[in-house]
Amino acid sequence: MTGESPLPVLISSAGRRAALVGAFRGARPEVELHACDLVPGLSSACALADAAHAVPRCTEPGFIDAIEDIVRRHGIRLIVPTIDTELPAYAAAAGRLAAAGARVHVSAPEVVAIARDKLRTMTVLAQAGAPVPDTVDEATLRADPGRLGWPVFGKPVGGSASRGLGVYADAASLPPAFAEPMMFQPVLSGREFTVNMFIDQQGRLRCVVPHERLQVRAGEVEKGRTTRREDLARLAGLVHRALPGAQGVLCFQVIDDPALGPRIIEINARFGGGYPLAHAAGGRFADWLVDEVAAGSCAAHDDWRDGVVMLRYDDAVFLG
Structure with missing residues (x-):
């Protein structure tokens, strides 16, 4: 895209996802970052974006109308949802928003429905031969x-x-x-892992980056380390087979129980909170999504660095 304008990207329900904004900030091709939230003036991620927009709650009827208005007014080409509760609305409206000019980074409605129902997730994975706890x-x-x-x-x-x-x-x-x-x-015990997956527009699993969850705060990894384990990569293949409508970025959680072995406990059909670790290790999913929109294909690969450690800390954005 040399000599061309930056590609407009919208981070939806941006909230505190400042690190995700940073990952897209460094994407190639270059992007123009938009972010939206219920109260953008109180969102650190919105403050770090190039432009911020107020939208209704994702569960309200006017949410997609507001998103479509942002897409049309600002030429948004890619929408990146960040929270589970907005995925059903985006999955249902993906065709409408595509007609307005924006690809929504969301899997098929059936995949979203499975991931949103954790009991159903266990059933679908078990039917695909993936190891899950008795549920x-x-x-x-x-x-x-x-x-x-x-x-x-x-x-x-x-x-x-x-x-x-x-x-x-x-x-x-x-x-x-x-x-x-x-x-x-x-009750399972043992080491916990998040396995980050990138599935391209043709439905091919292109990259799998597991990281060990060394310390967690409020359900999100605070300290982690990438780890190349073939058994976890095989589990990603089983998840991929179980969810044929999956696309883009997904992640799933694993507990490696000493007695039972690795067991998948849930799936997130979106960027996980620990994605910045995969990004820093070379699994640059943000770049690949942007490239798919800009060029129709991407150079996704599985050549990321093992043993990269993330140590998160609190920071602040100051306004006024």
């Missing part, structure tokens, strides 16, 4: 309390950001009712 819903656990053994790990079927997680020592420790649908699994 039941609340009704099954209450009807057969010994099914999983005790203690058990519970989490909301549609949860995110570590909301509603709990460990229950026995049937008597379960509350009389939960505020939302829950799923339960045996």
Whole structure:
């Protein structure tokens, strides 16, 4: 794109995703960064973008209307969602936004629906031969309390950001009712990993970058290290096979239990919070997405650096 204008990219629900803004800032071809949020004036990522826009909540009827207006007014060519709750709206509106000029970085609606339903995720992965923990819903656990053994790990079927997680020592420790649908699994132990995947526009799995989650805060990796493990790369192949409509960037979480071996515990059909580590190691997914839009293809590869460590710290953006 030498001599051409920067390609306009919109980071959606940007919030605190300052590191993701930074990853796209360094993309080649060069980009013009837009960001949107409910209150952009209170978003650090929006403050670091070239332009910021206020939009309704992603669950409100006017959300896609507002996004389409931004696309048309600013010539947005690529939209990058960042949170689970906006993925269904974007998946349903991908064709409409493409007609307005923007590719939405989102997988097919069926893939989004599977990833948003963690109980269904376990079923679909198991059917594809991927190793997952034995998983039941609340009704099954209450009807057969010994099914999983005790203690058990519970989490909301549609949860995110570590909301509603709990460990229950026995049937008597379960509350009389939960505020939302829950799923339960045996309590696993062992090292935890995030496996970052890049799937190109033709549906080919091009890059797999696992990183060990050395320390986590609020469900997001704070300290991590890339690790090249063939068994985790094989799991990515099984996830890819289980989700034929997947496209772009996805990640999944693994616990490497000493007794059971690696077990996949969830999938995120978007950029994960730990993506900047993969990016720093050479898995430059942001560049490849931009290149697909600019040139119709990309030079994605699996030649990233093993042993790269990320040590996150708090920083601030000052306005006024």
